[in-house]
Amino acid sequence: MTQTRNLSHYLGGAWTASTGDEWIVDHNPSDVRDIVANTPRGTPDDAHAAVHAAEQAQAGWRSLSGPARAEHLHRWAAVMAEQQEALAQAMTREVGKPIGESRGEAARCVAILRYYAGEAVRNIGDVIPAQTATALQFSLREPLGVVLLITPWNFPAAIPMWKAAPAIAFGNTVVLKPAESASHVATLLAETAHAAGLPAGVFNVVLGSGAVLGPALLHAPAVRGVSFTGSSAVGAQI
Template sequence: MTETYHNYVDGEWIAAETGETFETHNPADPSDVVGEFQQSGAEDAERAVEAADAASEEWAATPGPERGAILRETSQNLAERKEELTETLVREEGKARPEAAGEVQRAIDIFAYYATKASDLGGEVKSSSSQDTTLYTVNEPIGVAGLITPWNYPIAIPAWKIAPALATGTTIVFKPASIAPSVARQLVECLDDAGLPDGVLNYVTGPGSSVGETFTTHEAVDAVSFTGSSAVGNMVGDQAQETGKRIQLEMGGKNPVLVMPSADVDEAVDIAASGAFGVTGQACTATSRAIVHEDVYEEFVAGVVDAAESIDIGAGLDGADMGPQVAESERDSTLEYVGIGVDEGATLETGSDEASEGDGYFVEPAVFSDVDPDMRIAQEEIFGPVLAVIPVSSYEEAVDVANGVEYGLSASIVTQDLSEAHDFVDDSESGVVKVNEKTTGLELHVPFGGMKNSSSETYREQGDAGLDFYTLSKTVYLNY
């Protein structure tokens, strides 16, 4: 029998006022119903905002070390439930088990990290130009934050938004993606079990058109943090700014890896294949373009085709290397792009534009060669395991191609030329730049964010920068 799960509002698990629910399914076996969740409406979202607003003053006044203790216990609760959380993530989102386990560990580590940071929060003391005056700053929580998170990292991304918000004393209304809300619900359970006060965090499932829009427009919400597609993110940003809210938007990517003549080609293949086909290509930082110097082009193409064809595709719970796409619509979109690449005249070296036989939203990793930089498969975010390999004749041409898209999230270069590596750090129009590493994978203690249409370019996430979004700075002149 399918279990029905509720919203978490003001410290209670409650049904939506709408009386409606929706189901989530296992993308490896769509007949497997994971759970039934609340199809909430604007009234439910408003109730959550009111709870967060009512709890805001007391939570802001809670000492940082006390808030940190709750985050630390949450981290411990997550660690104790790691196997359960991992299985939930695999079953509902479709990741391979090692990828899901790594994501859960990331959430554990994030809460431990910000637990420590909560004790260190404060301002700065500066020298005053006047005698008998103390000049210093105080950081205060912004108030209520609306968090809207995607399905592709359904526990890690909520963790890196929720943990710094709570550390600063900010209260939260939180809408997870409807495709994969289960592991986010379990995260909320871990916070509740850690003793989080009522109303400080409120979890509401349902559509963006009612729940999300309420969170982005309600006058009691002071800041909105969104991760998802550029189309939706720009709409969320416009709505939030109309009511004067602070915004933080992290959106799409069309991430390149540049392979230069000095590169170890085997290493370059491993870097590109891992970045392109890991997590089924469903990452905003996934490698979507390999921009390869003509001197090593043929060798690289042959290597990356072999790498793609060696991947074991199947259900994550069965130990496969690459799981399904999260939903039928995502699979169909990827297959459509494979067809577009063929129609545009690129060479499909491996992969298919046909759906796999049997159950599950599986696709084959696709590699295109002879890709022109202006083709749609080289310009548009696909969000599936599709790699476009583009030939270039110089470093300068490679950089022009890399920067010649509307996105600027993550970029990498594979080279043994130190000058080339340093030049690329300066030349890349991306928020994350890597040398001899895949475009995916992020350290939790340094800032993360994009440029151009990948980001609002306002506030970064993670590390110390992740705290800035949720705080306001007050300058104090104390003349004694």
């Protein structure tokens, strides 16, 4: 067994204690004596703080050029590549994946970041042929703003990155609410983002129960998009 971590939210580029005082105990499924982490049972105030951090960062992030955002994603991918083995070991310990599958998932995270770094430099609109010679028709894609990501335990790194990388590449800021039993891996993703110098508030992680955090996050006026992976019942509620 290895060390038990007391986790914190990652909000606005800083590790932030919960405003509540309750904890969720996160066990290693292959050895329930091994406590992987104590996860804060986040409060509605924590949810509001996460959305506020993302909202504060959004204007500055969307104002960057595609190549500038791409450079941030390339740096994040480089740090993720350095931490691949540690991330894989943490996945296996927290959610019980075979280590080979965890290593594949960690490598996939690096590939996702690199792919969307490339996508960030592509055209953000189209010129459309017009029937009138003097007319110019065009489309322009703009970021939504703050995007909420709600993710499950079974792919605790790849699914968050599948959602976060494209959102961030195209000028959105994100709030990630991971499954309670995948909280440690989510904080490791935040650690790599922080180490890569991703601007504060672009990627935020709030931890706790979906029943408590979900309504506060979903009803926040600043949240302009939601990406959810989970049960049909919860999806219907969202």
